[in-house]
Amino acid sequence: MIEIFTPAELPRARAAGxxxxxxxxxxxxxxxxGTTLLEIDAWAKELILGAGGVSCYVDYAPSFGRGPFGHYVCTSVNDAVLHGLPNGYVLADGDLLTLDLAVLTDGIAADSAISFIVGEARPTESVAMVVATERALAAGIAAARPGAHLGDVSHxxxxxxxxxxxxxxxxxxxxxIGSTMHQDPxxxxxxxxxxxxxxxxGLLLALEPWVMLDTASLVVDPDGWTLRSATGGRSAHSEHTIAITADGxxxxxxxxxxxx
Structure with missing residues (x-):
């Protein structure tokens, strides 16, 4: 299903975003x-509910996961890149953390992810990966405009x-994305x-470039959700939800x- 929203509906999408x-x-x-991933998940629950939102993840049970997900935010550390299931891991200085979050408010969902380095350390390769995904995201957004093809954005x-x-x-x-978190295209x-x-x-898209240091291959954790680099190298992920408007x-x- 592909949903198209009218200009009158876009304020709801902006609010969700x-x-x-x-x-x-x-x-x-x-x-x-020293923060644990479960603490981050508890904060996410508090903040989402406090804003009147509904988590898109708690009951999420796609065919590729061992669902339902049961948590409010994806927490992927270092070699984990997607769908990181929160657990008791204690974050250390220099860890590369990705937080991926989707929330529904007033009938419209929004989805975004950020990667950042915890603490004071700044490992060069980690900084480069974050910058690379952010630049790729900006390039995809710049290519997204009425009349463009999806292949233009992907390219x-x-x-x-x-x-x-x-x-x-x-x-x-x-x-x-729209009335549900994952839609075509x-x-x-x-x-x-x-x-x-x-x-x-009126089309809403969630664009999300992600990379792993030295591979394109993934492995799945025993938790059935967390996807990691097959080589154990670090990874990064950046995501925005965008609306296609007359101006781009x-x-x-x-x-x-x-x-x-």
Whole structure:
């Protein structure tokens, strides 16, 4: 299913996006050396419910997971890149943490992910990976406009990641979003320009480039959810929900402090 929203409905999408972005910003602010992943999950629950939101993850039970997920935020550390199931792990200085969050408010969902380094250490390769995913995300957003093809967006993302020296996994990528978290169209992180679905005003997309240090292959933890690098190398993941408008792509998942 592909949903198209009217201009009158977009304020609801913007509100959902701000909740997601504000929760992620606050989780990042609170997270320090010594924080556990379960503490982050508890904070996420508190903040989502306090904002009047509904978690898209607690009851999430797709075919690829061992569901339901049962938590409020994905917490992926170091070599874990996607669907990290919160546990009692204690964060150390220099850990590379990805937080991925999706929330439904007033009937519309928004989805975003951030990667950042915990503490004071700044491992060079980790910094480079975060920057690479953020740049690829910006490239994909710049390519998303009415009349463009989905392949244009995927090509922009993949070209940016490849230019930075990373291999691109095509098993998991971005997606349409709206009244539910995951919808058509699928947005691969690499593609051919001029191919695929033609973007229309009112379409909402979650774009999410992610990379692993020296591989494109994943392995699954015994928890049935957490996806890791097959080589144990570090990973990073950046994601925004955008709306296709007459002027191009509007980023919905910016914190309140970054809105006019």
């Amino acid at each position: 701000r909740v997601v972005a504000d929760v992620l910003a606050e989780l990042r602010r609170r997270t320090t050396v 922009a993302i993949g070209s940016s990641l490849s230019a930075a020296g990373y291999r691109v996994n095509t098993e998991f990528g971005g997606h349409g 699928h947005v691969p992180n690499t593609g051919r320009p001029g191919r695929g679905y033609r973007l229309r005003e 792509a509007e980023i919905l998942t910016l914190p309140s402090t970054q809105h006019p």
